[in-house]
Amino acid sequence: MPVESTGNLYQLLREEAALRRVAMLVAREVPQRAVFDAVVAEASDLIAPARVQIARIDDGANLDETIARMAREAGTDCAVGVPIVVGGTTWGALVAVSPEPGPLAAGSTTRLGDFSQLAASAIASVQAREELRALADQQGALRRVATLVAQSAEPRAVFTAVAVEAARILGVGAVSLIRYDAESGILTKIFGTHGKRAAVPDGGQWPLEDGPEAVPVVATGRPARIDDWTSLPGPVAARHVEQGFGQAVAAPIIVDGAIWGLISAFGEANEILPPGCEMRLADFTHLMASAISNAQARDELRGLAEQQGAALRRVATLVAQQAAPSTIFNAVAGEASRALGVSRVDVGRCHEDGSMALLGSTAGLGRPDQHAFTPSGKCVATKVMQTGRAARIDNWAARPADVQAVGEQGFGSAVGAPIMVDGALWGVIVVLADETLHDDTETRLTDFTHLVASSISNVHARDNLIASRARIVTASDETRRRIERNLHDGVQQRIVALALNLRAVRVMSPLPDEVQAGLDDVARDLESVLEEIRVFSQGLHPVLLARSGLGPSLRALARRSPIPVRLNAAGIPRLSEPVETAVYYVISEALANAAKHSQASEVSVTVVCDTAGVRVTTADDGVGGAALGQGSGLIGLVDRVEALGGWFTLESPSGHGTTISIELPLGSSPTDERAPV
Amino acid sequence: MNLSCLIVDDSEEFLASAARLLSVQGVTVVGRTSSGDEALRLAEALSPDVALVDVELGDEDGIDLARRLASAGSSATVILISVRDRNELSELMAGSGAAGFLRKDALDAQAVMDLILARKQADLGPGPPHAG
Numbered sequence: 131m132p133v134e135s136t137g138n139l140y141q142l143l144r145e146e147a148a149l150r151r152v153a154m155l156v157a158r159e160v161p162q163r164a165v166f167d168a169v170v171a172e173a174s175d176l177i178a179p180a181r182v183q184i185a186r187i188d189d190g191a192n193l194d195e196t197i198a199r200m201a202r203e204a205g206t207d208c209a210v211g212v213p214i215v216v217g218g219t220t221w222g223a224l225v226a227v228s229p230e231p232g233p234l235a236a237g238s239t240t241r242l243g244d245f246s247q248l249a250a251s252a253i254a255s256v257q258a259r260e261e262l263r264a265l266a267d268q269q270g271a272l273r274r275v276a277t278l279v280a281q282s283a284e285p286r287a288v289f290t291a292v293a294v295e296a297a298r299i300l301g302v303g304a305v306s307l308i309r310y311d312a313e314s315g316i317l318t319k320i321f322g323t324h325g326k327r328a329a330v331p332d333g334g335q336w337p338l339e340d341g342p343e344a345v346p347v348v349a350t351g352r353p354a355r356i357d358d359w360t361s362l363p364g365p366v367a368a369r370h371v372e373q374g375f376g377q378a379v380a381a382p383i384i385v386d387g388a389i390w391g392l393i394s395a396f397g398e399a400n401e402i403l404p405p406g407c408e409m410r411l412a413d414f415t416h417l418m419a420s421a422i423s424n425a426q427a428r429d430e431l432r433g434l435a436e437q438q439g440a441a442l443r444r445v446a447t448l449v450a451q452q453a454a455p456s457t458i459f460n461a462v463a464g465e466a467s468r469a470l471g472v473s474r475v476d477v478g479r480c481h482e483d484g485s486m487a488l489l490g491s492t493a494g495l496g497r498p499d500q501h502a503f504t505p506s507g508k509c510v511a512t513k514v515m516q517t518g519r520a521a522r523i524d525n526w527a528a529r530p531a532d533v534q535a536v537g538e539q540g541f542g543s544a545v546g547a548p549i550m551v552d553g554a555l556w557g558v559i560v561v562l563a564d565e566t567l568h569d570d571t572e573t574r575l576t577d578f579t580h581l582v583a584s585s586i587s588n589v590h591a592r593d594n595l596i597a598s599r600a601r602i603v604t605a606s607d608e609t610r611r612r613i614e615r616n617l618h619d620g621v622q623q624r625i626v627a628l629a630l631n632l633r634a635v636r637v638m639s640p641l642p643d644e645v646q647a648g649l650d651d652v653a654r655d656l657e658s659v660l661e662e663i664r665v666f667s668q669g670l671h672p673v674l675l676a677r678s679g680l681g682p683s684l685r686a687l688a689r690r691s692p693i694p695v696r697l698n699a700a701g702i703p704r705l706s707e708p709v710e711t712a713v714y715y716v717i718s719e720a721l722a723n724a725a726k727h728s729q730a731s732e733v734s735v736t737v738v739c740d741t742a743g744v745r746v747t748t749a750d751d752g753v754g755g756a757a758l759g760q761g762s763g764l765i766g767l768v769d770r771v772e773a774l775g776g777w778f779t780l781e782s783p784s785g786h787g788t789t790i791s792i793e794l795p796l797g798s799s800p801t802d803e804r805a806p807v
Numbered sequence: 808m809n810l811s812c813l814i815v816d817d818s819e820e821f822l823a824s825a826a827r828l829l830s831v832q833g834v835t836v837v838g839r840t841s842s843g844d845e846a847l848r849l850a851e852a853l854s855p856d857v858a859l860v861d862v863e864l865g866d867e868d869g870i871d872l873a874r875r876l877a878s879a880g881s882s883a884t885v886i887l888i889s890v891r892d893r894n895e896l897s898e899l900m901a902g903s904g905a906a907g908f909l910r911k912d913a914l915d916a917q918a919v920m921d922l923i924l925a926r927k928q929a930d931l932g933p934g935p936p937h938a939g
Contacts, residue, residue: 618863618890618891619818622890623818623820623821623890624820625912626821626824626890626911626912627818627820627821627823627824628824629912630821630824630825630827630828630911630912630914631824631827631828633828633915634824634827634828634831634832637828637831637832638831656912657912660890660912664890664891664892667891668891668892668895673863673891673895674895674896674898674899677868677899678898678899682898682899683898685898686895686897686898689897689898690894
């Protein structure tokens with residue numbers, strides 16, 4: 131074989147080995163920095179003396195400009211770059227810069243392309259993990275504050291918790307609780323987290339027009355953001371800038387239908403507060419409002435208020451425990467009816483097209499055709515939808531159109547209060563009675579609407595969390611499948627072709643002994659590389675699973691297991707891809723752990739599938755003592771199973787073997803069975 | 808020996824190197840294709856002695872093609888090939904009717920010959936006892 135072909139062959143082997151090393155880092159989900167360092171090191175090594183760098187491309191820049199700039203910075207006029215594409219947009223580029231004049235080696239662009247795909251996989255994986263962490267944090271924070279409200283903690287204690295959590299979730303250190311008196315137009319600083327740096331000390335007062343973030347909040351009753359304080363009038367704004375603060379978001383605390391005050395959060399001068407900050411702050415102000423009205427109810431009208439306070443606390447407890455929405459809707463209806471002394475309370479969802487759905491009621495939901503508002507309730511709910519505020523209808527005679535709709539079954543008096551979620555009208559609580567309802571019904575209903583709003587926010591956050599986890603698991607599987615596919619179609623085919631060409635050459639020409647011996651070495655090297663890639667590839671992704679389903683794949687796992695396996699998995703139908711993948715990996719990991727640690731004589735694997743779901747149990751008779759974490763690989767399974775809305779249990783008492791059980795629902799969406807939100 | 812051989816694989820590179828190797832080892836490669844339908848057509852038109860079929864033919868299924876070749880009455884002995892190990896694929900290949908399996912990097916005219924002979928002997932049955 132000519133010398134240059136041998137050179138090419140070794141170059142190809144080196145390249146594929148380098149790609150494989152980086153692919154393993156990506157598949158093990160090491161930090162992005164480590165993947166980048168590896169890509170730069172391996173790629174630079176391959177195309178030396180040219181060097182490789184990773185460049186981030188911001189909006190507005192383009193690939194060619196970036197490459198030209200990097201060439202200039204390196205003092206050369208020869209550079210080649212390929213884009214790193216993440217989620218369909220160009221995130222950055224892999225740029226190779228040559229110190230010598232003349233073009234880069236042939237094939238450099240293709241090689242860079244392979245590395246850029248691996249870099250893109252690493253970035254996508256990190257982005258997904260960060261999104262998940264942020265959602266989980268927010269979820270936890272809301273739950274902690276709701277618990278304080280449920281325990282009837284003093285407003286100050288609740289505010290301290292809100293300030294701490296807001297600081298964590300929004301990433302701001304400075305949070306203020308501000309009271310607003312509508313009659314006098316004066317703002318009072320109740321408490322702030324930033325001590326001497328505050329623009330106004332605790333207890334200080336200033337008029338509304340001097341409070342830039344308060345003005346829009348009071349005017350609209352909605353959260354607001356102020357980005358640039360430098361040209362705003364008044365002493366408060368001036369001190370804000372002096373003390374080195376920057377962007378601010380604020381959300382109103384609405385108690386008894388009026389703006390009681392606001393919570394403001396401030397970033398540092400050069401900090402950017404991400405979009406959506408004001409909405410997340412509003413989640414906390416809902417709970418703050420409940421705490422304040424709990425306290426006010428306690429202070430003002432002891433008897434009646436205590437009853438209401440207790441009712442609110444019971445619902446707040448359900449919210450804090452993250453009870454299912456249907457439980458909360460019915461609880462709210464029941465508690466409100468008792469607290470207000472009325473017989474009929476309905477909680478409903480309002481859609482943008484004007485339609486309404488009944489979600490909870492003192493009348494019970496009964497048959498599906500009874501899932502509708504009463505005609506009177508519908509009238510007042512429509513009024514609430516139109517105005518966005520609480521509404522009341524007592525004088526039906528003045529509304530002939532409504533009377534016609536309501537007919538003789540109408541109630542004499544109806545009051546509705548809006549449930550606001552994320553600043554928009556989400557639903558309504560409607561109270562109905564034959565006698566005219568008391569004047570304070572609207573304001574007292576508002577407390578209950580806060581709690582429903584908090585519960586809905588929780589559910590949204592929780593659904594986002596589950597969907598995010600599922601997305602991460604899927605994305606990770608996608609990456610592994612893609613790497614496996616690339617290895618199979620690319621590397622492995624090429625090396626096989628090389629091996630066959632080598633064999634052909636040896637048949638065709640009589641060769642001197644030293645050359646023959648050299649080729650024998652090459653042939654052995656090729657074989658061993660192929661074997662390594664085969665073993666690595668098999669661990670990445672089960673190719674049999676997608677083609678033939680669980681039956682054949684589990685039989686293959688059982689056959690390859692060093693510890694004998696008793697497999698009971700007859701008659702499992704094809705299931706959705708995420709479910710089949712989860713079942714496969716649970717059993718594969720359980721068998722791998724048993725082989726490594728258990729010293730068992732047998733592992734039994736049972737898979738049962740019915741309309742409710744699929745249940746998998748693996749049990750070995752080994753030494754037990756397995757735990758999540760500690761390198762057992764089991765923690766990844768928990769993520770996978772819970773991301774699909776399933777549950778996972780591990781029993782591994784020392785000396786008594788290890789049993790893993792999982793159950794997975796079969797619906798493709800884990801939120802299928804929830805109440806409509 | 809002058810075996811005639813049809814190669815069915817979705818990798819152009821493999822088709823080229825396999826054809827080259829088998830040719831220099833004395834096998835006549837009468838056709839190469841990546842398409843299952845084309846494979847059936849070539850098998851019927853050219854009646855090769857053996858057909859090497861990749862288990863994973865891109866979007867198509869090599870096992871399925873193996874069965875279709877048999878039910879189309881092709882006289883070709885079908886050998887399944889793959890870059891993967893037999894270990895990974897045995898459950899998949901069961902019931903395909905193929906004469907055997909060769910890992911692609913072990914491709915060799917002699918190995919192909921051995922599998923064909925083994926299948927022919929199996930087809931003929933145990934036979935009468937040999938003298939001596």
